[in-house]
Amino acid sequence: MRLLDVPWTPLAMARSSLTWRSALYLATSAVWGLGWFVVLAVGLTLSLATLIVWVGLPLLALMMLLWRFGAVLERQLVRAAFGVRIPSPYRPLRPGRNPLAKLRDMAVDPATWKDLAYLVLLLPIAVAELMVSAVLWLAVGILLFMPVIVAVDGGKEISFGHVSYWSGDFFEALPVSVGGLVLLVLAMYVTRAMAVGHALWARLLLGPNGSQAENQALRAKTAQLRASRARGVDAAEFERRRIERDLHDGAQQRLLAVAMDIGRARAKLDEDPEGARALIEQAHSGTKEAISELRDLARGIYPAILTDRGLDPALSGLAGRAPVPVEVDVDLPERPPAAVESIAYFIVAEALANIAKYARATRAAVRVAREDAWVVVEVIDNGVGGAVANPEGGLAGLADRAATIDGMLIVDSPPGGPTIIRADLPCTW
Numbered sequence: 001m002r003l004l005d006v007p008w009t010p011l012a013m014a015r016s017s018l019t020w021r022s023a024l025y026l027a028t029s030a031v032w033g034l035g036w037f038v039v040l041a042v043g044l045t046l047s048l049a050t051l052i053v054w055v056g057l058p059l060l061a062l063m064m065l066l067w068r069f070g071a072v073l074e075r076q077l078v079r080a081a082f083g084v085r086i087p088s089p090y091r092p093l094r095p096g097r098n099p100l101a102k103l104r105d106m107a108v109d110p111a112t113w114k115d116l117a118y119l120v121l122l123l124p125i126a127v128a129e130l131m132v133s134a135v136l137w138l139a140v141g142i143l144l145f146m147p148v149i150v151a152v153d154g155g156k157e158i159s160f161g162h163v164s165y166w167s168g169d170f171f172e173a174l175p176v177s178v179g180g181l182v183l184l185v186l187a188m189y190v191t192r193a194m195a196v197g198h199a200l201w202a203r204l205l206l207g208p209n210g211s212q213a214e215n216q217a218l219r220a221k222t223a224q225l226r227a228s229r230a231r232g233v234d235a236a237e238f239e240r241r242r243i244e245r246d247l248h249d250g251a252q253q254r255l256l257a258v259a260m261d262i263g264r265a266r267a268k269l270d271e272d273p274e275g276a277r278a279l280i281e282q283a284h285s286g287t288k289e290a291i292s293e294l295r296d297l298a299r300g301i302y303p304a305i306l307t308d309r310g311l312d313p314a315l316s317g318l319a320g321r322a323p324v325p326v327e328v329d330v331d332l333p334e335r336p337p338a339a340v341e342s343i344a345y346f347i348v349a350e351a352l353a354n355i356a357k358y359a360r361a362t363r364a365a366v367r368v369a370r371e372d373a374w375v376v377v378e379v380i381d382n383g384v385g386g387a388v389a390n391p392e393g394g395l396a397g398l399a400d401r402a403a404t405i406d407g408m409l410i411v412d413s414p415p416g417g418p419t420i421i422r423a424d425l426p427c428t429w
Contacts, residue, residue, distance in 0.1 A: 005083075006018055006019070008189075008192070010185045010188065013188045013189075013192060014188065018081075018082065018083050018195075019188055019191065019192065021080065021081045021082075022081055022082055022191055022192070022194075022195035023133065023137070023191045024081070025077065025081035025082070025195075025198075026126075026129045026130065026133045026191065026194055026195065026198070027130060027133050027134070027137075029077075029122065029126040029129065029130070030123070030126040030127050030129070030130040032074075032077075032122070032126070033119075033122035033123035033124075033125070033126035033127070034123055034126075036067075036070055036119045036120075036122060036123070037119075037120065037122070037123040039066070040063070040067065040116070040119060040120060043059070043062075043063045043066070044060075044063060046059065047059040047060040047063055048060070061103050064103070064106060064107065064112060065106075067112075067115055067116050067119055068090075068106065068112060068115055070115070070119055071115035071118060071119065071206055074118065074119070074122075074202065074206060075088075075202075075206055078198075078199060078202045078206070081195070082195055082196075082198070082199045084199045084202070084203065086202060086203050086206050086207040087207060087208055088208075089111035089114070089206070089207055089208035089209070090106075090109055090111050090112075091105065091109045091111070093105045093106070110209075111208070114205045114206070115205070115206065117205055118202070118205040118206055121205075125198070125201070129194050129198065132190065132194065133191065133194075136183070136186070136187040136190055136191075137187055139183055140180055140183050140184045140187050141180075142180075143177065143179050143180030143183055144177055144180035144181070144184065145177075145180075146177060146180070147177060255286075255287075255290050257283075257286050258283045258286040258287050258290065261279045261280070261282050261283035261286065262279070262280070262283050264276075264279050265277075265279035265280045265283065305317060306341055306342065306345050307338075310335050310341065311330055311332065311335075311336075311341055311344060311345065311368060312328070312330040312332075314341075314345055315328050315330060315345065315348055315366055315368065316328050318345075318348055318349055318352055319352070319366065322352045322355070322356065322364070323356045324355065324356070324361055324362060324363055324364055324381075325362075325363050325364070326352065326363070326364045326365065326366060327363070327364070327365040327366070328365075328366045329365070329366065329367045329368070329369075330366075330367075330368045330369075331367075331368070331369045331370070332368065332369070332370050332375070333370060336370075336375050336425075336427050337427065339404075339405055340375050340405065340425045340426075340427060343398075343401045343402060343404075343405065343407070343423070343425060344368060344375060344377045344423070344425060346398065346401065347377055347379070347398050347401070347402070347409070347421070347423050348366055348377065348379055350395070350397075350398050351379035351398075351421045352364065352366075352379070354387065354395070355379075355381045355383060355419075358383075358384075358387070359381050359383025359384060359385075359387075359417075359419060360383050360384050361381035361382050361383030361384075361417075361419075362382060363381070363382055364379065364380065364381040364382075365378075365379070365380045365381075366378070366379050366380075367380075370427070371424075373426060373427055374424045374425060374426055374427065375424075375425045375426075375427055376422065376423070376424055376425075377422070377423040377425065378420060378421070378422045378423075379420075379421045380418055380419070380420050380421075381417070381418060381419050382417055382418050383417050383418070383419055384415075384416065384417055385413045385414050385415050385416050385417035385418065385419050386413055386414075386415050387411055387413035387419050387421075388411070388413070395409070395411055395421070398423070402423050402424075402425060405425060405426060406426055407423060407424055407425040407426060408423070408424050409421070409422070409423045409424075410422045410423075410424075
């Protein structure tokens, strides 16, 4: 709840726009509540009275749609006033184009009737909030501006009808303004308390209950994992094709050339030993190049140094091959699981590759540390910034990698830099 994020100190509350937005909402929601009370009282009474001639049934359905729409608007008002986001509590409607079936789903949804209860109770609650707000803020205004009121009145006595409520001059009224400041602080506290209470009440009636919230969170998590898995399958297929292409165009062609050189050398071995020697030397050189390409290809699949020695040496090797100076700081009391090490390694590898291609940076830093139950990986560069995790880009693929173990990846790259790529990876799951 953003309203509770603001400290309960007078200066912080005075500076926060949420305080004044809350005060404005509490002072004006009675109008909104009165309007809905009249609409619902007239509409529901007319609907129930005409049910006997079947006219009231479509009117009642229309009223149900109307108060659900009003509840949607109220959720937006609560978010704008208090900074509180209330998730939609409604059950999903059945697919298809049958409006009667959809209306039936709405009618049996408990959230529909909680919306009605909220709008019916909004008027008395809003009137009580308005009365408290009006008394407090009117008193604050009178006390704060008492010297101005005395100066405008032009006399020593200020009266309303036959009742005198001040007798004094401008300077005698100045201490009263101090009391107005004290009352202003009290008014902000009372407004804050009423706003918190109203927000909690709105969340109770307009938001999902505990089981609904859990189900929505599970559905969102399932959808996220399903999308991440699909992208992971696509990435794995793309990687398989890349490896196949690299083998076909690289090492396979070199080994084929080696076999041809050896065959030609064998044919010349008796007639032209020197020519055969040159072909054997050429085949030997081609063999070493093929081995180097295969080693690079294997390193791209999974680096052996990561398995043998861990993250620190593996990341130092990446930093040593980077085109810009890279400072590496690995602070892990013990080796994390292999999946975490692998994902951390490839996040750093992809980030350093992006720095080399796009960032125009002059230096970078890599930090890996243990924070509670998480391994935190940060890659920072002083480049031009503007990095975005596009759905088709490498950063999105890294986010999918992190999501496979319930981790998350954050990219902070404003135009002009610096760029910060941070991944939080759980050590246990």
